[in-house]
Amino acid sequence: MSVEEEEKSSFNLNPLKIYPVFTTTEEEKIFNFVDYVAEKVIxxxxxxxxxVPLKYPHRIHEAMRYSLFAGGKRIRPLLCIAACEAVGGHQSTAMPAACAVEMIHTMSLIQDDLPCMDNDDLRRGKPTNHKVYGEDVAVLAGDGLFILAIEQMATATRGVAPNRVLAAVRELIKAGGAEGLVAGQAEDLRCTGNNQIVKLETLEYIHLHKTAALFEASVVMGAIFGGGTDEQVEKLRIFARKIGLLFQVVDDILDVTRSSEELGKTAGKDLAADKTTYPKLLGLEKAMEFAEKLNGEATEQLTDFDQKKVAPLVALADYIACRDN
Amino acid sequence: MSVEEEEKSSFNLNPLKIYPVFTTTEEEKIFNFVDYVAEKVIxxxxxxxxxVPLKYPHRIHEAMRYSLFAGGKRIRPLLCIAACEAVGGHQSTAMPAACAVEMIHTMSLIQDDLPCMDNDDLRRGKPTNHKVYGEDVAVLAGDGLFILAIEQMATATRGVAPNRVLAAVRELIKAGGAEGLVAGQAEDLRCTGNNQIVKLETLEYIHLHKTAALFEASVVMGAIFGGGTDEQVEKLRIFARKIGLLFQVVDDILDVTRSSEELGKTAGKDLAADKTTYPKLLGLEKAMEFAEKLNGEATEQLTDFDQKKVAPLVALADYIACRDN
Structure with missing residues (x-):
């Protein structure tokens, strides 16, 4: 299988699902989602x-690269680039930010899998970072990715005024820190186990911080670097928060409906860990309805944009709603 | 004991040591190091x-504050402020950066103490973060401090052009990431135990990255925010690297010459962990000579500056050379 084919298949688009916007119109010829994704992922x-080159000290960079190239779908970078292009920017301006969000995402996965967190042995069908490199190196690899992400943004972004770069750095920091990922993970840990009753609003808090915040940063940074107006940035911010939450609802659904092989990670682990999820709180059917509602609310935000330019964003939202793994 | 007296005593200035620059001149009346430190530390x-307010989620912020207010000497923030003032700036401009370096320093201590790293129970005479809050929260508290540090810099700095803020952010990132702290810690872990023979240049690599890099960022950021010229910034950079290395050499010496009570942390642990140190490689006497040499080379960098303005930097370097804990 060529690299390109591999990238396509790792995205696992479900051919039975309809990606509504462009499958029945003339525009299908202009915008082909599968080709778009394959090209951008490469x-x-x-x-x-x-x-993230393999440099001295080698072991730490090797560990950083191990998880970074372990088969991620690159959804966040794709969103970042798509948002940049949605407001008329060129992807090269957003590429350092696109890399940054993937690095922070990867760091959060390495950390989530640690023995003191979810204690997971398998991620994307491969042994987790600490299983291969040891806990000490895994923690440092996470740190390295985290900080390199911000470095990318702050140093590799070209052709953008410093105040826009700083604004984007602030977005990334908000998403990664104690008001974003860290807050979500802390609440998640607090609410897991011991037969706790977790309210829907707490679950939403967790996912808005643990997942949606980084989606938000991805999209908003793309829009900032693409030269979006304040109004455009704010609409895209809401779009991103909705699809971020959607991503997590679908994740919860997949955890109960798919096998470990299909997912490439341990299935049913939410149930085993006594985690509160959307299917657990709402029931599977209502959780699916909620997912559909979120997708609708998200794409509503895009009605005032140039429809051709937002096509990738709409298709990505649909993919997130309909994905299989 | 008043807070001010406590701060003074926690700094533990050795009254027998001579702080050479200002003890025998008229300027003593103008600049009193002990009062200076007491005032700035407050x-x-x-x-x-x-x-770092105590906000939601509380436990994570509590853990962040626990280590941040566990009695640190605030050497790095003092260096940052002193560097700002050395080039004619006002401390208020450098204060967010001063806070940032202390947060990153605290984060590195939390992480160093983890069971998968040095596995230490005691830090500054108190139980380590993971002993109080658990490993999971300790890891997240470290993340929270790390990212909040950069947030501080990027959002709370006032009256400085965005390109200077970005330049400072880059310095902080370089110090904290895979080319700074992370690289140093990774090499340190690799070189510890198993009766390894570690060369002097490897030891220097470790300390330049694990310790001196953050000293460098502290001083350089202070100088950038103070409006220093490129030439001034580069001289202060060399000064900072020298005293950063000096700090570590003295740390190694204290580890073999002081008790746990005097240090407020486990003494003799380098020896117990079979760590390579300067006294081990050079012998105690030569290590002390090396420390003196570094201090001389550091202060040499300051000869072209307004001597009154660099007095705090010189005194801080002397303190680092002569400290007791």
């Missing part, structure tokens, strides 16, 4: 390869 | 208190 991977 | 602590 470009993102090349940029990541440059951004 | 201001730094107030700024840190504002920068």
């Amino acid at each position: 470009q993102v991977n090349e940029a990541l390869d440059d951004a | 201001q730094v602590n107030e700024a840190l208190d504002d920068a």
Whole structure:
């Protein structure tokens, strides 16, 4: 299988699902989602390869690269680039930010899998970072990715005024810190186990911080670097928060409906860990309805944009709603 | 004991040591190091208190504050402020950066103490973060401090052009990431135990990255925010690297010459962990000579500056050379 085919298949688009916007119109010829994704993923991977070279000290960089190139779908970088293009920007301006969000995402996965967190042995069908490199190196690899992400943004972004770069750095920091990922993970840990009753609003808090915040940063940074107006940025911010939450609802659904092989990670682990999820709180059917509602609310935000330019964003939202793994 | 007296005593200045620059001249009346430190430490602590409030999720912020207010000497923030003032700036401009370096330093201590790293139970005479809050929360508290540090810099700095803020952010990132702290810690872990023979240059690599890099960022950021010229910034950079290395050499010496009670942390642990140190490689006497040499080379960098303005930097270097804990 060629690299390109591999990238396509790792995205696992379900051919039975309909990606509504462009399958029945003339525009199908102009915008083909599968080709779009395949092309962009290769470009993102090349940029990541440059951004995280294998240098001294080797073991730490090897560990960083191990998880970074372990088969991620690159959804966040794709969203970042798509948002940049949605407001008329060129992807090259957003590429350092696209790499940054993937690095922070990867760091959060390495950390989530640690023995003191979810204690997981398998991620994307491969042994987790600490299983291969040891806990000490895994923690440092996470740190390295985290900080390199911000470095990418702050140093590799070209042709953008410093105040826009700073604004984007602030977005990334908000998403990664104690008001974003860290807050979500802390609440998640607090609410897991001991037969706790977790309210829907707490679950939403967790996912808005643990997942949606980084989606938000991805999209908003793309829009900032693409030269979006304040109004455009704010609409895209809401779009991103909705699809971020959607991503997590679908994740919860997949955890109960798919096998470990299909997912490439341990299935049913939410149930085993006594985690509160959307299917657990709402029931599977209502959780699916909620997912559909979120997708609708998200794409509503895009009605005032140039429809051709937002096509990738709409298709990505649909993919997130309908994905299989 | 008043807060001010406590701050003074926690600094533990050795009255037998001579702080050479100002003890025998008229200027003693103008610049009193002990009063200077006491005053600045209170201001730094107030700024840190504002920068890391106890907010939701409480446990994570409590853990962040626990280590941040566990009795650190605030050497890095003092260096940052002193560097700002050395080039004619006002400390208020450098205060967010001063807080940031202390947060990153604290984060590195939390992480160093983890069971998968040095596995230490005691830090500054108190139980380590993971002993109080658990490993999971300790890891997240470290993340929270790390990212909040950069947030502080990027959002709370006032009256400085965005390109200078970005330049400072880059310095901080370089110090904290895979080319700074992370690289140093990774090499340190690799070189510890198993009766390894570690060369002097490897030891220097470790300390330049694990310790001196953050000293460098502290001083350079202070100088950038103070409006220093490129030439001034580069001289201060060399000064900072020298005293950063000096700090570590003295740390190694204290580890073999002081008790746990005197240090407020486990003494003799380098020996117990079979760590390579300067006294081990050079012998105690030569290590002390090396420390003196570094201090001389550091202060040499300051000869072209206004001597009154660099007095705090010179005194801080002397303190680092002569400290007791």
